[in-house]
Amino acid sequence: MKLLEINESHFKNMLKIHDSDGGNLVNESLSKLFDCMNDESNRFEVSIKVAALNQLYSTAIQYITPVVNKIVCNIPRDYKNLSENEYAALVDRISTATWVSPTTDKNHSRTNLSFASKYIHFLSNRKIPIYDSYIWIVMIGYLKQEKQQEKHEKYSFNPPENYEYFYQVFTKFKERSNLQQKSNYGIDKFLWQYGKNILNEIIKEKSVGLNEAKSVLKKRITSRTNC
Numbered sequence: 642m643k644l645l646e647i648n649e650s651h652f653k654n655m656l657k658i659h660d661s662d663g664g665n666l667v668n669e670s671l672s673k674l675f676d677c678m679n680d681e682s683n684r685f686e687v688s689i690k691v692a693a694l695n696q697l698y699s700t701a702i703q704y705i706t707p708v709v710n711k712i713v714c715n716i717p718r719d720y721k722n723l724s725e726n727e728y729a730a731l732v733d734r735i736s737t738a739t740w741v742s743p744t745t746d747k748n749h750s751r752t753n754l755s756f757a758s759k760y761i762h763f764l765s766n767r768k769i770p771i772y773d774s775y776i777w778i779v780m781i782g783y784l785k786q787e788k789q790q791e792k793h794e795k796y797s798f799n800p801p802e803n804y805e806y807f808y809q810v811f812t813k814f815k816e817r818s819n820l821q822q823k824s825n826y827g828i829d830k831f832l833w834q835y836g837k838n839i840l841n842e843i844i845k846e847k848s849v850g851l852n853e854a855k856s857v858l859k860k861r862i863t864s865r866t867n868c
C-alpha cells in the first residue's frame with residue numbers, strides 16, 4: 642500500500658479527527674497539571690504526574706517509584722530554560738528505571754521510552770515529539786516510500802534503540818515532508834491519528850488484534866516500497 646501524500650488537506654483532516662475524539666482535551670488537561678505542579682524535585686508532584694500519564698496513556702508502568710526517582714535525579718531545576726535539543730536529551734536520561742524488588746531482593750530494569758518521551762513532551766510545553774509505535778510505523782513508512790531516499794539510508798520498522806535516534810529520524814521526516822512550518826505537536830497528532838485510522842481499518846478487514854494489524858501494515862508498506 643502507499644501512504645497518502647502529506648498535503649494541507651490530509652494534515653488538517655487528521656487533526657480534525659484527533660480533536661473530535663477528545664485528544665486535545667486530554668492533552669490540555671495534562672498540560673495544566675504540568676504547569677501547576679512544576680517542581681521536579683518534589684517527589685509527590687512528580688508521582689502525581691507519572692500516575693496521571695501512566696493511567697491516561699496506558700503506558701503499563703506497574704511500579705512508579707523507580708520512575709519517579711529517575712526523574713527527580715535527572716531533571717534540572719532550571720528546566721524551563723532548556724532548548725528543544727536539550728529537552729530531547731532528557732528523554733534517554735529518564736527512560737530506564739532500575740530497582741531492587743522488596744520481596745525477592747532481585748535487581749530489575751525496564752526502559753520506558755514511550756512514557757519518558759510523553760513526560761518530557763509535557764514538561765517542555767509540548768515542544769518535543771512523542772515516541773509511539775503508531776507514529777514510528779507511519780513515519781518510517783513515509784521515509785521508505787520516498788523516491789529520493791539517499792542510498793545509505795535504510796529505515797527499519799524495528800523500535801528505535803533510544804530517543805536520540807527517534808528524534809533524528811523525526812527531524813529528517815519533518816524536513817523531507819516539508820513540514821518545517823508545522824509544530825512537532827501537530828506532526829505528532831497527524832502521524833498518530835493516521836496510524837490509528839489505518840490500523841483500525843486492518844483490524845476490521847482482517848478480524849485481528851492490534852499487534853497483528855501492525856505486522857500487516859508493515860508488510861503492506863514494505864511490499865509497496867520494494868516494487
